[in-house]
Every structure is written in C-alpha cells, then in structure tokens.
Amino acid sequence: MAEDTAVKTREQTGRAQVIRSTQCTVEVVSDSGEGAQKCGQTFGAVSAKMGNGVWTVEIIPAEIQPPPRSPAGASGNRIRIGERVVTNWGDRTNVCIAFNEQVLLARHRLDAIEDDAILLVENMWATHSDEDIRAEWTAAMEELGGAGYRIIEVPMEQECLTVVDNARKGKNMFALGILCWMFDRDMDLTREQIAHAFRKKAAEITERNHQLLELGYAWADENLDVRIDVRPGLSAENTLVMNGNQAAAFGAVAAGMEMAAMYPITPATSVSHQLGEIFYKFGGIVHQAEDEIAAVGVAIGASYSGKVAFTITSGPGLALKTEFLGLSVMAEIPLVVVDVQRGGPSTGLPTKVEQSDLLAALFGQPGDAPHVVMAPATIEECFHAMITARRIAETFRTLVVVMTDANLATGVQPFPRPTLDPAWQGSAPDMSAIPEGKPPYDWDEATGLSRRFIPGTPGGMHTLTGLAHDGNSRVAYASAINQKSSEMRSRKMAVLQSTLRPPEVYGAESGDLLVVGWGSTKGAIEEAVDRARAEGVSVSSLHLRFLSPMEPGLKAIFSRFKKVMTVEINYSDELDMPYITEENRRRGQLAWLLRAQTLVDVDCWTRVLGEPLRPGAIHDVIRSNVSKGGAA
C-alpha cells in the first residue's frame, strides 16, 4: 500500500527540534555537473539500505550543459522516503538543498516546494564579485522569502575550500553530510555507499569525498536546529536498490537473453550500460549498431538464428524501427523490444517522462502487424517483465513491446531480491529433425501457432521472406494467401488473450468512479485513490499490464462503476477548451483504446508536464469528478 500524506509530530531534543514524520520528500538541485544527482542517489540508496521506503526521481535538464545558474538548467534528484513502501515521487518537497538560488527559484516556480519547506541554499552568490549575480540573488531571495519557506543560508563554497581546491567538485558530498545529520543516516553505510560510487576512481578521491561528508555533517551539527525523523519501518535484508533500466537489464540476463542490439537514445541507453558491465559474464553480447534500424535488424537476425535477442529504444527510435518490427511479425520471428518512453514528437523532451508512444507501439507498423504490448508498472516489474516477454515472444513467435518510461527508467526503489530460477533461461529450442514435407509456417487452423524453424535444423531449409507468404514461406501471389496468413497472425493474439486473466480492481469492486492507468503511474494513482477513499469517496482503480491483446473482462468491470476515466501522462484536450467538442476531442491514448474496445464512454485526465504525475493532483481530479460527474 502506498504511503499517504505525512503525519508529523514535533519534539525538542537538546538544541534541535525533531520533526517526526511518516514520510518526507527531499530535493538536491544544482547546475549540471555539480554532482547533485550523485548526492541524491547516495542519500536514496543509504535510506533504502537502512529500511526506509524510497522513490527517487532524477531532475534532468533537456540540454547536456545548460548555462550555469539558469532556472531551466536545474539538475538533481527528488528523493521521497517513508516509514513504509513508497510508490511514487509524491507531491511537493519538504526539504531542498540548492547550490545556487536560481535552481531553487526554478523549483519554486514549478510549484515543487511545500509551503512550510526547509530550504538550504549556498550563500556565496550574495557576496559575489559580479554585480549582476548579486542582484539576481537579492531578487530571488525576495521572491522566495515571500512564499513563507524557512530559508537557511549555507556557506558551502567557503567550507568545501577547506578540503578541496575546487569547491564545485565537493559541494555534493558536503550537502550529503548535511542530509545525513538532518535525517540521522547511518554514516558507516554512507561511507560505504560513497566508496562504491567512486569505486572506479583513485582511493584518494573516495577519501576526499569522505572528508567532505564529515565536514557537512559537522557543519550541520554546529549550525542547524532542526532534524527530521523518518523511521525505517521495512526490512532492508534481501532487497535490491536499483532503477528501472537496471532492473530491465538484470531481467534480460535472468531471462537468458543472449543479445542486446541497440543504438544510444535517452532515456533508454543506461540499460545497455548496465548490460555492458555484466552481460559478458553470462555469455551475452551488447551490440551497439550504427543506428536504430540496424539495431533491430541485428536483433531479428540473431533471433532468427535461434538466439534470444532484444533491442532497447525510446520513442524516436521506435519510429525508425517500424518496418523491421513489421518484419518480425510477418516472418514470425520472436523479438522483445523495450521502449523507454520520453516526451514529445520528434526528439521532443529527451530527459522527461511521457506515455505518448502507446498508440505508435500498437499501430505504428506498416500493414496489419498484430503483436503484444505490455507495460510493467513498477521498477520491480521491469525486472520480471523481461522474463515473461521472452516466453510470450517465443511461444507465440511474435513481437513483444515492453513499455516503460523515464519515470521508471531513472527512478530508484528498493524491492525484494528475486529468487533466481534456472527455468527463466528457457527450454532448449527444438532442433529435432523436421518431418519431410512439414512447411515452415504449418499454422494450426484454430490457433495460428506453428513450430519455429531454426537454421540448422535438419529438414528445415526454407527461404525466409518479409513479403506476404504461404505456409511454405513462398511469396503470396494468390489473393487468398494474404487473407489466410493475416488471419493466422491475428489469431495468435486472440489465443494469447484467452490466457489472460481479468485485471484486479484496487479498492471496491463497484462504485462511483474507476480510474484506469498503465505503466509508471500505478503508485501515484493508488495513493490518490487511498486518500480519496479515506475521505469517503467511492473510487477504485485498476492498472493494465497488457495493452495488446487487452486484458479480458473490462466491459464487465466498467459496468459496475458510474464513471470510468483513465489517468495518463500523454496529451488530451479538455472539453472547456476553445473549439473542443465531444466529437473532436483528442483523448488520452489508453482512453482511446478502451473506448474502442469496450464501447464504454471512458473519460480521461492527462498531463504532459515533463514530470511524473503527483498523487495530490490525481486526488483533486478524483474529487472533482465524483462530485460533478462520477455520481451522475
């Protein structure tokens, strides 16, 4: 169950006031290259290892090196920690450490900061030699001061210069020391985590970072008067702490995959980085192709030859791969594609989250190309989905697209260490001699399934073609052949759908409002549902893992609710906008699908703010929908 809003108590212990809270959200923000992300990641990892629930989200500017001290260039981490499991990034930040006032201002203007937040900001800019910078500082502090935050100025530069020559490379660990004091983190664990983070650097680098950590801790002990107590309430034993891309990479290894063919694209690339470090130990190969098209071509070729291959990409890469994806479907070559979604058409918002590839993943291929689309909803599921995807791809000789997004890809969450099962590696491909005369597409009339012929199988020689073909893999010149083979490929999706179970409803089985989601929004939606139900609102949710074929029984479930709406991170029009009518309204992509599939009047609420959805925002939508329409 998701952590709901924080419950706080306060007590005085010595000089410091201790705020005891069930959860707290922290942000560390800086210019790019100042290491705020390393600080946030380390704080998150230490908290998870101590037994706190954790969810982290990276704050990444769209440019690689934006101008310094620019609000748009804010880079860092949001870390939400709780006594119990944390399933999403929450609403607003309670504590923020900023390396300059401009990035802090950016977070304020994005409404990312809680009204009573504690803000710690580097104060070197107040006395900077550049008059313009001093003026910017003054203006920013006036704006922030009007918002009611508690602002604490921190002499980061001055303190760090006592240890390092270039304070820009030390503030992150100094800030980490402050956080460790404020949240009473285990310092030995923190030192270990730092040593791990810098394991590829010289020992003296680790030593210096340890000194900076101690310095920050000591400074906080001397100068701060408030600590926050979020008690670890979970067992930290047998848990893994990683992000969704790492989980997908480890999942691929666990699934017995043998080749990852890819071309670098944010935010998917780090899957291959992770694989690059470990895959070879298991006989796997990471192939960085010359482009997206080549990458999928290589994966299809490897799979055709009997290997277990997959490719990783993001939206623009998926667009480039479309013809080859059609080949995978037409030639019935098993293939897993991981689409780590990012924002916008074209190259869009590379570092920001969106769920706008759904329809493209489903229908983006030329011609009729029925295939499987599934969506893990948590970081843990990113691991396990790879195993299931492989099995489905091989059983149904088809393409399986696994859709994650930047929120899952870069978010970090602890989850139970999987108990590895050798069965995940799969059965040996059947290479026994093929009876004479058996065609390579010997479709079962009822299911469309057929045995996979792997090159080298005795008696299996045939000509492979991406053109429409008959059972013998001969190009289809007779008009009926394409009809027949299309029917067989489509039938497989119906067969797979017959094996799926109806989705479970979160909350009551019937009521005023049902919220439907997919992918990374699960935690935020369920937290919002919990909050609304605690207020007596009759709302439930369900989260789909299979988008194609769609999970069964949806119409029956929908019929038990007065209103059904999707919540998604993609664009939709709203009816109170100019020119928008029921007839021309563009809806959320899942809403579109559900309406077509069930003929139910499914509504939607979607946002494309370049950030994960906040549970508070969904909570507001639930309340307003139930009051105005859900019960109507």
Place this chain on the structure above:
Amino acid sequence: MPSEKKSEELASRALEVLGRPREEFRSTLIVTSEELRSLLDAGSATAEARAARTAAELGAFAVGHIDIEKFSSFQQKGAAVPVSEAPRLDAASRTLRSLLELGDDLYFVRVSSGGDLRDSVSHGLGRAGRAFGAARTVELARSGKYDEEVHGGWLDSFPPSLWNRREWELAPPLIVEVDGADLRPGGLMEFLDGNQKIVLVVRGPAPPAALARLITPGVTVLQTEDPAELSLVAEAEGPAIGALMPPDSCRFVHVPATGEGRARLTVHHMPDEEPKRALGGISVFQQADALRHLATLAAGWGLAAAGDVGPSGDGASGPAGAATAADKLAAWILRQADLQEAG
C-alpha cells in the same frame, strides 16, 4: 626457486585475472545444462508438470495476469526424445553437471615433474571439452544421427582436435603449473586457435625466452613476472598464451591487435646472463636460440618503447631510447652469431 605455495598463489592470481573467459565458459556450461534438463523434463512431463514448468518460465510478472494452465497448453511440447536415446541424453546431462561440480578445478592442470606439457594441456582441454562433446551428443541423438562407434567416447574426453570453429570460440581458459625444466611450449601451438587462453605458471629455473617460439602473427604471447599483466591474455582478441616466469627471464609481450610490425612486440627485459646450463632436456643451445629468435623478431620489427634491450639491459623508453636499443640489439645479435668480424 618459487615455493609450492608461491606457485599456488600465482595460479590463484591467474585464475582471478582470467575471470572473464572463465565466466563465459561457465555460463555456457550452465545454459547448456539447463537446456538439456528442460528437454529431458519436457519429454517425460505430465500436463501438471508442464504447467509448473511454464509457471516457472513465465516468472513473477505473469502471476495474476496469465492463466498458466491455458498458456501451457499452447506451448510447443518439443520433440519427444526417442526412448532409445534417453540414456544417452541422461549421460550427457550428468557429464555437464560433473563439469560444473568441478568448479575452478576445471581450469587447472598441473604437469608433474618430468611430464609432457603438451599432453597435459591436451588432457586439460579434452576434459573441459567434454561439455562440447555432451552438447554434440545431444544434438546427434535428437536428430537420430548418433553413432556409438564414432561418437562413443565424447563424454569421456573431447580433445581440441575434434573442436569446431564455434567451439574454439568458446574454448575454456586453462592455467597450467609446470616446472621450468619441462617448459617446451612448441607443442602448444596446435591449441592456440579460436579464443583459447592459456596461462603457464612456471616453477623453478626456466629457459629465459621459451615462449618466443610461439610468436606468430595471430597469437598474443606474454612473458612476465607480474600476474596483473595477464589481463593482456584475458582480454586478447583471439588466441593468447602467457607465462608467469621466474626472475630475470625475458619480459616481453606480443599483441597482434596493436597493428603491424613495430608496435606488436615490446621487449621489456632481456636476462643479465646468457644461458649456461641445460635445464632438464632443454639444452643451452635451445635456450639461447629462443633468445636469439626473440631478439631477431624484435630487431626485425623494431622496438616499441622497449628500453635498452639485450643482456644486462633494462632501461630507457621513447623513440630515442628505442633507436639506441635497436642498435644495441643488432650488435648483440651479431655477437651471438659470432659474425662481428665477418662484416
């Protein structure tokens, strides 16, 4: 003379450095073993057993979302293994498991004093090669092509002479402890193929440039005293052999991947003294001839940052140093060949 303990420590370091090829081979073994096990299971399983297997194969993501029994009914049952072939497949499976149970011992061979290096390496590779023999036995049995007369011994030993190109690519690394007096590496040439990695841990006095005889255009060859340098062998593209030698042996490295000619051979050290005593059956002439062979190759190809090479030389590097070293080396060759006056 290094003690037994020292030799064991070096072998252990070598094992560590060869982690990557070792993991690759072990991974191949595990996967092959698991595939064979699932094949045997599939051939005999009931519907319930198949469903249980399917549940395991689909993993945790499927729980609550997929009806396992139904899904299982659509999975290919796999070709049934002919009853007559089942014992053979069982034997292959046992072979693979026994290799896995050997753990790191699979990659070690010790040549007893006075023993034959070539035969020991052949035996070690033939033992690990049983994995290939098992995999081939399975495929032959499944396709009805197994012939006891031809393939009968493959589970007991599958020597490199039977390996195909793909198997050479997957070749298991081997660490061989051998007395310096038995260091006759010429016979190892036949094993340097595909992706084979061999490390010799040499005990006691040894011919100073023994591995020079193995320098050919496609083989990485290393003589060193430092186990850390074995990473050159572990990471080499293609076949590679390295030897951890006693002090004052030649230290050199030949890396084909660094290009043609000059850059491929780097001689870091030549011994202070010329060989004076026969070692086991290795004569003074043979030892000196290997030294001359190395010096000739180095002089012929030029020296890359090699320092002052030749007896009694450790030294300068860089282009100027290399030129001087080449001159000294040429002089040394002439001296060795007794041709200085022939001019």
